[in-house]
Amino acid sequence: MAGIGPQDVDVAELYDAYTGAELQAISAYGLAAPERVGLQDFGAADRLAVNLSGGLLGQGSAPGATGIAWVVALARILTGLLAAIGANPALRAGRRPWRSRHRVDRDGDGTAAVTIPLSMTLRYNHPLGARSPYFEGLSGGRAIASRCAVCGCGWFPPRHCCGTGFHWEDLPGAGTVVAATDGFALVAMDGARNLALAKLREPAQAGVRVRIVQAAGPVEHPAQASLFQVETGNCIASE
Ligand SMILES: [Zn+2]
Numbered sequence: 001m002a003g004i005g006p007q008d009v010d011v012a013e014l015y016d017a018y019t020g021a022e023l024q025a026i027s028a029y030g031l032a033a034p035e036r037v038g039l040q041d042f043g044a045a046d047r048l049a050v051n052l053s054g055g056l057l058g059q060g061s062a063p064g065a066t067g068i069a070w071v072v073a074l075a076r077i078l079t080g081l082l083a084a085i086g087a088n089p090a091l092r093a094g095r096r097p098w099r100s101r102h103r104v105d106r107d108g109d110g111t112a113a114v115t116i117p118l119s120m121t122l123r124y125n126h127p128l129g130a131r132s133p134y135f136e137g138l139s140g141g142r143a144i145a146s147r148c149a150v151c152g153c154g155w156f157p158p159r160h161c162c163g164t165g166f167h168w169e170d171l172p173g174a175g176t177v178v179a180a181t182d183g184f185a186l187v188a189m190d191g192a193r194n195l196a197l198a199k200l201r202e203p204a205q206a207g208v209r210v211r212i213v214q215a216a217g218p219v220e221h222p223a224q225a226s227l228f229q230v231e232t233g234n235c236i237a238s239e
Contacts, residue, residue, distance in 0.1 A: 005030060005031075006032060009031060011050075011074070011077055012029075012031060012051070013050075013051055013052075013053055013055070013070050013073070013074055014026065014029070014050060014051060014055075015056065016051055016055040016056050016057055017056040017057065017061045022050065022051060022055065026050065031050075052073070053069065053070060053073030053074070053077075054073075062124075064124070064126070065122060065124045069122055072122070126221070128222070131158060133168045134146075134156075134157060134158050134168075135222040135223065136222070137170070137226075138222045138223060138225045138226040139222045139225045139226075140214060141173075141213045141214030141215075141225070141226050142170060142173065142226075143156050143175075143189055143192075143212045143226075144158075144168055144169065144170055145158060145168070145169050145171050145189070145191060145192050146160075146166045146168060146169075147167050147169045148161045148165070148166050149162075149165030149166055149167065150162035150163055150165060153193045154171065154192045154193060155192060155194050156171060156192040156194065156196050157194070157196060159194070169191070171189050171190060172190050172191060173211055173212045174189070174190050174210070174211045174231060175187040175189035175190055175209070175210060175211075175212075176190075176207065176209055176210070177204045177205065177207060177208045177210055178206060179206055180203070180204055180205055180206060180208075183200055184197065184198065184199055184200060185197075185198050185200050185204060185210070185228065186198070189212075198210070198212075199215075199224075199226075199227040199228065200229075201213070201227050201228065201229040201230075202229065202230055204228075204230050208230055209230070209231040210228040210230055210231060211228065211229055212226050213226065213227060213228070213229050214226060215227050
């Protein structure tokens with residue numbers, strides 16, 4: 001629509017969180033004719049560099065973080081481009097300066113592949129928002145629930161039920177395993193109406209009483225800061 005074709009694009013980062021999405025995007029953006037998309041050779045004279053960052057799949061597709069990583073990767077790739085052009089005036093006339101800066105290898109099937117050395121460290125600020133008290137509780141091994149101002153129901157994890165009115169409440173911290181699998185369980189916390197997905201410190205089966213405790217050692221996210229241990233001296237609750 002904008003009259004831009006593969007000849008105008010040096011490098012492209014396209015959505016590829018699902019198999020085939022990248023090829024769909026290449027076709028949709030007009031970077032290659034549909035019948036040539038799968039050939040990895042998009043023009044008569046040139047190859048198009050797509051997702052040199054590794055793409056979403058190559059980066060684990062963490063929501064939000066990969067979007068930032070994309071920008072960082074593109075900035076570094078384009079910085080390399082510009083540096084290459086600046087260092088070698090002859091490249092200014094070239095249409096694919098990245099070719100002369102980066103190594104072209106062969107994949108196992110003999111097709112060309114571009115190798116771009118790329119490393120990045122990403123400090124990702126994840127706002128905890130309206131659920132901050134819940135996560136702060138988990139960080140300290142406490143179960144903090146939302147208590148509805150209308151119906152009085154407690155929710156852990158928190159949720160809105162009747163309306164916007166609620167307050168935060170420290171639960172006693174104990175609950176009963178409803179179902180369990182390797183390492184994880186659904187736990188009905190005392191004082192809560194819903195079930196919590198819980199990481200278990202030791203195996204437990206349905207009916208066992210467990211208690212939330214602080215996880216040992218540093219964790220990457222407060223959601224990992226608590227786990228559940230079997231309460232001492234407890235036996236399987238009877239009906
Ligand atoms: Zn309610």
